[in-house]
Amino acid sequence: MDDRNDQEGAGMSWTVLPAAHFAEHATLWQQLHRRCGAPSLLAADFVAPLLAQFSTGRELLARCRMDGETVAMALIVPAGRAGWSTFQPAQAPIGLWLQRPGLDMERLAQGLMRALPGFPLVFGITQLDPAMHARPADCGSVRTLDYIDTARVTIEGSFDTYWNNRGKNLRANLKKQRARLARDGIPTRLVVCRDARDIAAAVEDYGRLEGSGWKAARGTAVDAGNAQGRYYRTMLENFCARGKGSVYRYYFGDQLVAADLCVEDADSIVVLKTAYDERVPNALSPTLLMREEACRRLFDEGRFRRLEFYGRVMDWHLRWTEDVRTMYHVNVYRWPGLRRLHTLLASTARSRQAAHPSP
Known part of the structure; x- marks a missing residue:
């Protein structure tokens, strides 16, 4: 696959290439990891073995530069017929997405969609930790969904x-x-x-x-x-x-x-x-x-300062701590109207299920 680039506003450029090239870009990933203050679960030496053991060959490595500086990177995969999402093997507790603090996740994801093959209508960023990324509001082209509650012990x-x-x-x-x-x-x-x-x-x-x-x-x-x-x-x-x-x-x-x-x-x-x-x-x-x-x-x-569990909160966790937070997914749609339509359809489906529960 050839590298693809797309401009999203002044100075922003996304490049995507096969994730098999991750080793060549691991130093760059690790530099961004340090600048983001990201947890160990996004370190290059956590991510590289995930690709080595669990990739299917469809994964891409995405890199965003702004004014010549790398400001975001992600490992991504096709999702459904018209979507993409972050690569999320079961062994990764959080989504494989890095971005510099203060940047607009919606704008980044919109720019990435325009650089991806085909004509994706939605991009999903999975299993985000609100301790790292404040949960955005459901507006514009952004829709969020609860993932799990997780617990930690403050030391x-x-x-x-x-x-x-x-x-x-x-x-x-x-x-x-x-x-x-x-x-x-x-x-x-x-x-x-x-x-x-x-x-x-x-x-x-x-x-x-x-x-x-x-x-x-x-x-x-x-x-x-x-x-x-x-x-x-x-x-x-x-x-x-x-x-x-x-x-x-x-x-x-x-x-x-x-x-x-x-x-x-x-x-x-x-x-x-x-x-x-x-x-x-x-x-x-x-x-x-x-x-x-x-x-x-x-x-x-x-x-x-913290003992983190990152798994779904269980009864025994609550005996060890009261510090529980909700992890979440983000869907960014190509157009705001598509987000509204998807939200309406999901709400209708839930209402029907509530009215006619399975036996």
Whole structure:
């Protein structure tokens, strides 16, 4: 495919090319990442392995320059018959879209649509975090949709103060579990791996945990030999090589019972994946026990300001924090009238569904 360019107002130019060329532009992506103050989930060494393992060959790399400076970049794919969207493999918690702060997302997306092959009518930017991009109003050519609620723990003050503000039932339940383990002579142990040389073994351990449960039956478990396993190994080795990755492993005696795969940036740590041994008796919660000890360590170390989960908020998240926010998608239409029509059709469909619910 030849590069395509389009002007959208004075000084703005979009270029698109096959995403297979990402490695040639990774330095540029990383420079923009730093200028945006973007989280680790958009770093070049997080993104490149996603393409290596999960791309289909249809993805494009888009770059926007304004007055000679790169101000936005994205990985994008065709979506439906007349649309495009950001590339969104399941392993990426947020949409692969970077833009300089203060720029108009609607204007950027409109310019990108005019540079894309064919005649796209809509461009979707998926899984945006309002902590990074303030949610725009539904007006003009922009329509937003809720994605999920997600939670985070703010790390400030002492762990004891934080823990005493948790629910009484949570604290009592975990205290009871620890007493039971002590009576049975089973010590607990939290091991944190940060060395890139140890990541292969850590990902294999993680895969064995997921392979013991329901994800194995569905074929979605991480395994050292599948695309997910290769992705997490490569990505975490990259992050650990620069001191920004970690794998938390939790043991009952010598038995590995839970693990977290994590990436870090200057002020946050993100839990990407969690697995536990489903053969552990139901009276014990290895993930929650690990989380308590891991949180205590994070509070004591004081290296981060936030512990991010980014997955859909669950009941157990709400026992650990009240800090919940709604992630969202953005659709930008070629014309405002098309946005109004789409909104009307979606509203009509919801009304019909409410009037005639499925049996």
